Amino acid sequence: MANLKYDHIVVRYGELSTKGKNRKEFVRQLFHNIKKRLADYPKLDYQVQHDGLFIKLNGEDYLKIKDDLKQVFGYAYFAGAIISSLDIEEIKETALTIATMKEHRTFKVATKRNDKSYPLRSDDINRAVAGHILSHSDLKVDVHNPDLKIYISIKHDGAYIMDEKVKGLGGYPTGINGRSMLMLSGGIDSPVAGFLTMKRGLKIECIHFASMPYTSAQALEKVKTLAKKLSVYQEDIILHIIPFTELQLAIYDNCDESYAITIMRRMMYRIADELCKRRKIKTITNGESIGQVASQTPESISVIAKVSDTLILRPVCMYDKLEIIEIAKMIDTFETSILPYEDCCTIFDPKNPVTKPKEDRVLHYEAKFDYQSLVNACVENDQIVKLSYRDQEEDIF
Numbered sequence: 580m581a582n583l584k585y586d587h588i589v590v591r592y593g594e595l596s597t598k599g600k601n602r603k604e605f606v607r608q609l610f611h612n613i614k615k616r617l618a619d620y621p622k623l624d625y626q627v628q629h630d631g632l633f634i635k636l637n638g639e640d641y642l643k644i645k646d647d648l649k650q651v652f653g654y655a656y657f658a659g660a661i662i663s664s665l666d667i668e669e670i671k672e673t674a675l676t677i678a679t680m681k682e683h684r685t686f687k688v689a690t691k692r693n694d695k696s697y698p699l700r701s702d703d704i705n706r707a708v709a710g711h712i713l714s715h716s717d718l719k720v721d722v723h724n725p726d727l728k729i730y731i732s733i734k735h736d737g738a739y740i741m742d743e744k745v746k747g748l749g750g751y752p753t754g755i756n757g758r759s760m761l762m763l764s765g766g767i768d769s770p771v772a773g774f775l776t777m778k779r780g781l782k783i784e785c786i787h788f789a790s791m792p793y794t795s796a797q798a799l800e801k802v803k804t805l806a807k808k809l810s811v812y813q814e815d816i817i818l819h820i821i822p823f824t825e826l827q828l829a830i831y832d833n834c835d836e837s838y839a840i841t842i843m844r845r846m847m848y849r850i851a852d853e854l855c856k857r858r859k860i861k862t863i864t865n866g867e868s869i870g871q872v873a874s875q876t877p878e879s880i881s882v883i884a885k886v887s888d889t890l891i892l893r894p895v896c897m898y899d900k901l902e903i904i905e906i907a908k909m910i911d912t913f914e915t916s917i918l919p920y921e922d923c924c925t926i927f928d929p930k931n932p933v934t935k936p937k938e939d940r941v942l943h944y945e946a947k948f949d950y951q952s953l954v955n956a957c958v959e960n961d962q963i964v965k966l967s968y969r970d971q972e973e974d975i976f
Contacts, residue, residue, distance in 0.1 A: 593655030751780030768866030
């Protein structure tokens with residue numbers, strides 16, 4: 580078997596190709612994100628072209644880069660490539676090297692001529708390359724379901740020859756659409772909501788409500804771990820840790836138990852809303868899924884959300900639990916989310932929470948105590964931590 584060593588990676592744009600006049604901006608953001616994600620590989624050279632991003636490896640390890648590149652949003656697929664000259668004999672030999680790299684029984688050749696001035700047509704190239712492989716190996720042609728598909732792209736500067744297309748995460752480059760404040764509880768749903776938000780081009784910051792001593796140090800570490808796992812998709816994440824105990828106790832001292840969760844959620848939105856204004860963040864993201872718990876009925880969501888002036892995004896709103904769990908497992912947050920450390924939403928869980936809260940009742944209970952000063956105290960005592968999948972943790976304030 581031949582020892583194949585790729586010399587390039589070809590990254591093909593996906594949804595970005597539909598962005599019209601804003602396309603350059605989206606491509607620029609994708610390039611920035613990829614370059615930042617691959618910062619550990621200093622020998623790489625990048626070339627941004629209209630149809631894709633081309634990365635020259637210069638001896639860097641393709642397999643390691645492959646794992647890192649999989650975690651960047653905003654492209655359709657990438658492929659390791661060998662670039663040959665446009666001489667058909669060299670194209671044939673390079674394709675043969677790729678074809679005999681691994682154990683395969685069948686193959687197919689697919690050529691695209693980006694350079695229409697090239698003298699051979701795509702079908703001519705396919706036949707020449709396939710004939711060469713047939714003559715110099717035991718492989719057979721299968722045009723319908725081949726074990727191996729060899730892709731040849733004819734460009735002005737050479738022939739790009741590839742054998743494997745690695746599907747990307749799709750979506751938009753993270754950061755192209757601004758930032759969102761993710762309400763990160765520690766459960767299964769909110770990390771998935773964060774992942775889907777980043778996929779649509781929003782960089783996230785996280786806010787977590789800690790009720791010490793009723794919630795444990797392990798519960799906070801669990802949330803930090805989840806934030807680190809999400810940071811894989813945007814390099815690092817800022818986590819706002821809100822001391823919520825005093826406000827939460829005031830709610831239970833002054834409100835009917837059945838309305839406690841509704842009012843608690845309204846307080847959380849007030850705090851998140853104020854933080855968004857201070858941080859110049861335009862949206863709030865949460866993990867609400869319609870009907871999953873009492874505070875997530877349409878009536879509850881409506882009453883709760885009225886306290887916020889900030890646009891609220893609910894990426895998992897229409898997902899069922901099994902669908903959410905499937906994504907959580909894919910992004911490696913599920914096992915952390917199910918660790919038995921309770922957050923502030925579960926430790927004071929009322930026995931009979933109202934599912935169709937009345938706004939006048941909510942306002943009646945909120946008028947019984949000075950919640951605004953408690954909300955202000957929560958915001959002023961925000962502990963800000965920057966977290967990274969590289970195991971870095973930095974206290975900002």
